[in-house]
Amino acid sequence: MLALTVKANTSLELTVTYAGNTNATIDDVAKRAHVSAMTVSRYLNDTGPVAAKTAQRIHAAIVDLNYIPHQGARALAARKTNTIGLILPEMNDIFFFQLIRGVQQAIAGQQIDLLLYSAATRGKPDVLNLPLGPHNTDGLLVFTDGLDETTLRRLHAKQFPIVMLYRTPPADLEIPTVLIENRQGAYDMVTHLVRCGHNRIAFLAGSADNEDAVWREAGYREALAAHELALISPLCASADFDEAAAANVVTHWLATGQEMDAIFAADDVSAHGAIRAVQAAGLGVPDDIAVVGFDDALLSQYIDPPLTTVRAPTEEAGRRAAAQLLRLIEGDSAELLTLLPTEIIIRQSCGWLSSNADTSQNHPTTKPD
Amino acid sequence: MLALTVKANTSLELTVTYAGNTNATIDDVAKRAHVSAMTVSRYLNDTGPVAAKTAQRIHAAIVDLNYIPHQGARALAARKTNTIGLILPEMNDIFFFQLIRGVQQAIAGQQIDLLLYSAATRGKPDVLNLPLGPHNTDGLLVFTDGLDETTLRRLHAKQFPIVMLYRTPPADLEIPTVLIENRQGAYDMVTHLVRCGHNRIAFLAGSADNEDAVWREAGYREALAAHELALISPLCASADFDEAAAANVVTHWLATGQEMDAIFAADDVSAHGAIRAVQAAGLGVPDDIAVVGFDDALLSQYIDPPLTTVRAPTEEAGRRAAAQLLRLIEGDSAELLTLLPTEIIIRQSCGWLSSNADTSQNHPTTKPD
DNA sequence: TCATATAATGTTAGCGCTAACTGTTAAGGC
DNA sequence: GCCTTAACAGTTAGCGCTAACATTATATGA
Structure with missing residues (x-):
C-alpha cells in the first residue's frame, strides 16, 4: 500500500x-x-x-x-439516482456561488447529491456528449445557455425533469423556468432616475441575443414612455455587456456633444466602463452625469462612486429552481414559471442623496416604488 | 404529461x-x-x-x-464510478471557483464527473453521514477541514484514494497533499517590506488553530530574524482573519502609542481592517504606515490604496490535486507532498513606489528576490 | 495445404441493491 | 377456539452493465 x-x-x-x-x-x-x-x-x-x-x-x-x-447499485435497482445536475455555462463570478448555495439549501438533508458541470472548462454538451442526464441524475437544472436547444428537446421528449434558470424555454416546450424581473427592474430603475431629477437618460444595451438584455431594454423603453420622456435614439446604443465597449460609446457621445444627465447601463460591467469614460472626460459622477447599472456585481459597492444598481435574488432563484425540480422528480406538479422580483440598490452613482437629501422628502432608502 | x-x-x-x-x-x-x-x-x-x-x-x-x-450500472459492473468528489468546508469566495476550475481542467475530456459537497450548507460529514465516499466516487479531494479526522482515517484504512488540499494530514497517514508556500510567502513579504525601508513591522496573525495562519506567522518570525529585526511582542497580535478584530487591534496599537511603519496582516480581510483603522486615526497608507496582506482576495486590487499581498496559485492547486488523485485511482504512485510557490503582488499599500521610485533602482515589479 | 496466431465476436455470470411477491407470527375481536 | 388483520421477515428476480472466458472468423507463414 x-x-x-x-x-x-x-x-x-x-x-x-x-x-x-x-x-x-x-x-x-x-x-x-x-x-x-x-x-x-x-x-x-x-x-x-x-x-x-x-x-x-x-x-x-x-x-x-x-x-x-453503493449508490450505483441503488440507482440500478431503484431506477433513481438521488442526484440532480446543475449545468452552468461558466463559473467566474460570485453570482454562481449564490446560485449553487441556493440549490444546496433546497436539497439539504434529503440525501440528494449535486453533480456540477460547467461548460466553460469541458466544452458545450451536445447530444452524444452529455455529461449530465438520465444516466447519472434524476433531473437537471439548466442555467441560461448551458445546454443547446436540440439536447434540451431530446431530454424533454424523454420527459426527463428539467428546470431552466434565467432562460425562457422554447415556446413549445413546457419546461418549468425560474426568471427574474428584468423588465420591471429596469422600469423601476428608470423611475428612480426620473425621481432623482434626471430626464435625458441614455441606455447602454446588452447584446441583442441575450435574453436579459432584451427585457432590460424593454423595461427602459416602457418606463420612458410612462414618464412621458422621449426616447433619444442616439442615446440608446449597444455596449455588449463589455466595459471597454461601454466606455467607447460614452466617450463618443460626449465627443459628439450629446446631452444627457444620466446613463443606465444594462449591466454593472458596462456601468463601470461608462463611469470611467465620464470621469476621463473631466466630468463628475453623479454630479454631471449619473450612471447606474444592473446585477449588483460583487465589486459594484467598491467602485468610485459606489454604483446604484438592480439586484436579483440569486440564491433564492437557485433554491426555487431546485425545489421545482424536486417536485418534478417526485412526480408532483411544478410551476411553469417562477418570476422573482428584483430590487433597486441605491448607492451614490445615481445622485439620489446629492440632489434630494436637501428636499427632506420622506423617501424609502432602498426600494422606492 | x-x-x-x-x-x-x-x-x-x-x-x-x-x-x-x-x-x-x-x-x-x-x-x-x-x-x-x-x-x-x-x-x-x-x-x-x-x-x-x-x-x-x-x-x-x-x-x-x-x-x-447508465452510470449506475457501469459503476456496479466495473467497480468504478468515474466520479471524483470535492469536499469543501464552505463556498463563499472566488477562491473556491479557482479551485474548482483547476479540478475541472484536470478531469476535462476524461469522462469523469465531479461531485461537489460543501459542508457549510449541509452539515459536517461524519462516519455514518458520509455524502461522498467509496459508494459514489472513486476518490476524494478534501479541502482543509471539510472532513473530520476520524472519517479521514476510516477512508484511508480502506485504502480509498484521497488527496488533501491546504491541510497537512495526520502525521501517521500517508495521504498525498497539496500545500502552498505559506511560510516562504510570508518570509518574502517581510523581506519586501524591509526593502521598502520599513523596520518596525507589526503582524496581525490568524487563528492559532488554522494551519495557514501558523505557517504565515512562522515565516514572519523567521524573516525578522534573518533581517536582524527584533520581534516587538506587542506588535504581533491575533486578529483571527477578521476585519473588525484587525481594526480593533490596530486602533489599540495606535491609541497606546506603539510605533510601527508597516503592518503585515496574515490575510487580506484583516489587512483591509488594518487600513481602515490607520486611516480612521488620520494617518495615511502607505505614507505613514504601510499595510500588506496575504491571499490576493478578489477585492484587494480595488480597495484604497490597492493592497500589496501574497498570491497562491489556487487554480493550479486544484489541477495538481486532481491530477494526483487520478494517479492514485489508476493505481499509479502519487507524490506525497506538492508544495506550490506563492507570489508577491506589489500594489500601492506597501509604499514601494513612493519610497523607491525616485531611487531609480532596477527592481522587478512583481517578484523581488 | 494446414497449423497457428490473432482479430473479432459471443456466452455466462454476477456486481449490490430493491420491487414485488410470498410467507410467517402475533394480536385482537367474536 | 377460530378467523381476521396487521406487523414483520424472507424469496425471487432483475435493474444495465462489464470481467472473464469461450468461440469463431480471418490472416499469416511454412
Whole structure:
C-alpha cells in the first residue's frame, strides 16, 4: 500500500500507491445482523416495518462494518439516482456561488447529491456528449445557455425533469423556468432616475441575443414612455455587456456633444466602463452625469462612486429552481414559471442623496416604488 | 404529461407533471446493430477490437436510439464510478471557483464527473453521514477541514484514494497533499517590506488553530530574524482573519502609542481592517504606515490604496490535486507532498513606489528576490 | 495445404441493491 | 377456539452493465 520510490537524479521522493479496496455489502450487514438483505434495505430506506430489536441489530452491524450503500447499485435497482445536475455555462463570478448555495439549501438533508458541470472548462454538451442526464441524475437544472436547444428537446421528449434558470424555454416546450424581473427592474430603475431629477437618460444595451438584455431594454423603453420622456435614439446604443465597449460609446457621445444627465447601463460591467469614460472626460459622477447599472456585481459597492444598481435574488432563484425540480422528480406538479422580483440598490452613482437629501422628502432608502 | 391546474383562490396557474421515462439500454443498441451487448460495450469503452463496419453500425444505433450508458450500472459492473468528489468546508469566495476550475481542467475530456459537497450548507460529514465516499466516487479531494479526522482515517484504512488540499494530514497517514508556500510567502513579504525601508513591522496573525495562519506567522518570525529585526511582542497580535478584530487591534496599537511603519496582516480581510483603522486615526497608507496582506482576495486590487499581498496559485492547486488523485485511482504512485510557490503582488499599500521610485533602482515589479 | 496466431465476436455470470411477491407470527375481536 | 388483520421477515428476480472466458472468423507463414 505504501511504496517508497527513490529517484536517482533527485532527492528522496515519497510516493504512495493503493491496491484495490473492498467494502461491506448489504449482505454482509444482513449476515451479521442475522436477517435477510431485504430487511436491511427496509431499515435503510424506511420502506417497510422493522421491529425495534431487529433495527438495533442492523444498526450495530452497519456501524461495525462501516457500511455505506453503493449508490450505483441503488440507482440500478431503484431506477433513481438521488442526484440532480446543475449545468452552468461558466463559473467566474460570485453570482454562481449564490446560485449553487441556493440549490444546496433546497436539497439539504434529503440525501440528494449535486453533480456540477460547467461548460466553460469541458466544452458545450451536445447530444452524444452529455455529461449530465438520465444516466447519472434524476433531473437537471439548466442555467441560461448551458445546454443547446436540440439536447434540451431530446431530454424533454424523454420527459426527463428539467428546470431552466434565467432562460425562457422554447415556446413549445413546457419546461418549468425560474426568471427574474428584468423588465420591471429596469422600469423601476428608470423611475428612480426620473425621481432623482434626471430626464435625458441614455441606455447602454446588452447584446441583442441575450435574453436579459432584451427585457432590460424593454423595461427602459416602457418606463420612458410612462414618464412621458422621449426616447433619444442616439442615446440608446449597444455596449455588449463589455466595459471597454461601454466606455467607447460614452466617450463618443460626449465627443459628439450629446446631452444627457444620466446613463443606465444594462449591466454593472458596462456601468463601470461608462463611469470611467465620464470621469476621463473631466466630468463628475453623479454630479454631471449619473450612471447606474444592473446585477449588483460583487465589486459594484467598491467602485468610485459606489454604483446604484438592480439586484436579483440569486440564491433564492437557485433554491426555487431546485425545489421545482424536486417536485418534478417526485412526480408532483411544478410551476411553469417562477418570476422573482428584483430590487433597486441605491448607492451614490445615481445622485439620489446629492440632489434630494436637501428636499427632506420622506423617501424609502432602498426600494422606492 | 402536461397538466393544467386551476386553483380556485388564485388566477390560472400552469403546472407540469411528468410520468416515468424510459431509456434505451445497451441491449437495445446491440439488437439494432445486430451484435451482442458485449461488442457494444467494447466499442464504448475501447476494451477490445471491433471491426470498422461493426463500429459503424453500433454508432448508428447509438445515435438513432439516443443511447447513453447508465452510470449506475457501469459503476456496479466495473467497480468504478468515474466520479471524483470535492469536499469543501464552505463556498463563499472566488477562491473556491479557482479551485474548482483547476479540478475541472484536470478531469476535462476524461469522462469523469465531479461531485461537489460543501459542508457549510449541509452539515459536517461524519462516519455514518458520509455524502461522498467509496459508494459514489472513486476518490476524494478534501479541502482543509471539510472532513473530520476520524472519517479521514476510516477512508484511508480502506485504502480509498484521497488527496488533501491546504491541510497537512495526520502525521501517521500517508495521504498525498497539496500545500502552498505559506511560510516562504510570508518570509518574502517581510523581506519586501524591509526593502521598502520599513523596520518596525507589526503582524496581525490568524487563528492559532488554522494551519495557514501558523505557517504565515512562522515565516514572519523567521524573516525578522534573518533581517536582524527584533520581534516587538506587542506588535504581533491575533486578529483571527477578521476585519473588525484587525481594526480593533490596530486602533489599540495606535491609541497606546506603539510605533510601527508597516503592518503585515496574515490575510487580506484583516489587512483591509488594518487600513481602515490607520486611516480612521488620520494617518495615511502607505505614507505613514504601510499595510500588506496575504491571499490576493478578489477585492484587494480595488480597495484604497490597492493592497500589496501574497498570491497562491489556487487554480493550479486544484489541477495538481486532481491530477494526483487520478494517479492514485489508476493505481499509479502519487507524490506525497506538492508544495506550490506563492507570489508577491506589489500594489500601492506597501509604499514601494513612493519610497523607491525616485531611487531609480532596477527592481522587478512583481517578484523581488 | 494446414497449423497457428490473432482479430473479432459471443456466452455466462454476477456486481449490490430493491420491487414485488410470498410467507410467517402475533394480536385482537367474536 | 377460530378467523381476521396487521406487523414483520424472507424469496425471487432483475435493474444495465462489464470481467472473464469461450468461440469463431480471418490472416499469416511454412
